[in-house]
Amino acid sequence: MRTRRPSGGLESEVLAALWAAGRPLTPGEVSDAVGGELAYTTVQTILTRLHRKGAVVREQAGRAHAYRPVIDDAGLAAQRMRALLDRGGDYAAVLTSFVGTLTPDEEATLAKLLGEPHSPAPGDRQTDEDES
């Protein structure tokens, strides 16, 4: 099945959704977590591909398969990333980052700007299901 978006992008979406869930997900759950526009069969295809590439592992969950990301990879990735960031200067600068720091005052200003109630922790995701 061919989609307009590059398949690499969809694989990222699925992988990110699996990590966000924090527990193994069935293809149906992944489909919900990624968003309505992806067909179930597309999700299934992507999961199979990710599994073949060794980025996720498959478990039996009742009659379906459930998928979870390979956790070792994240530790290794963090280690390599930290090694470069720790060199500082230009090494850190070439990694364009989405992250910044704010003082509580600035946080309050931004919250007001966005018309959001100001709370220090912004975690209120919809797909939140406690990992237990």
Added chain:
Amino acid sequence: MHASVYLPLVIAGLFGLTAPRLALRLPPAAATWLLSVGGLIAAAGAAASLTLLGFTLVGQAQPLAESGHWSITALRHEDPVLVPVAAASIAAVLVLAVRFVTAGVRRTCALLAAHRLASGLPPAGQELAVLDDPAPRAFAVPGRPGRIAMSTGLLRVLRREQRHAVLAHERSHLNHRHHLHQTAAVLAAAANPLLYRLPAAVALSVERWADEDAAATCDRRSVALALTGIATGTGAARQSGVILAAAANDVQSRVRALQAPVARLSIWRVALLVGLLVVAVVAVREATQDTERLFELAQAAYRSARR
């Protein structure tokens, strides 16, 4: 030598002062190109000016005048550039050249290291690399192909649309090679301290560019929320030491930009900046011709003295 030789120096100063402010009011893609490429042109123009000014003094050195067959006396007589000015120009050219080369070498090493990181991040063959890190962070790692890195701490706090927004944002950095624009700005600022505000201006403008691209795939509010969600982070994130990039006021101006309608291309702002650069290029051309004429005169004097 006419006043035109000093014009590129003045223009570098004007560009360094006005471009970052004007760029804020332009669509970010146009702003980024203007700042990065324009900055390099402004820096090159100023460097050419200093070189021409300095050469009037260098040309008075005995061995050089001998091999070039020009008369030192005539050069001294015809040349309106004061010796201290010419000497200061030579010193400036040398210092700035060292700064430029050093910055270039540093950046190249850093980009090569980033390329190695991009191909070494697990899982291999994936666009996304997840980092086991409680601090909420996301990176675009330039490479062939570039990689997106997101921390587990970030993935846990984002909602679905925000997750989508961050992926689209980082992908935009990679697709448009924003690291090259930033490199250009850093090099321009190294080559000319009058352009010292360009790197920060380009950093902000590529973030706005990526924000706009992300907003095109989902909605502006999700991007703004993702942006502040990450920037606000958690207490742990703020203490974790290596937190990069965006100064707080950058985040504020990005959120403001996301809440405002898309910036429209203002022809006169672009024309003003492009006009400045065109004047600088024309002035360098003029000054080069002036210098050539000067040395031709000195060569003529040399020949008549020989006869």
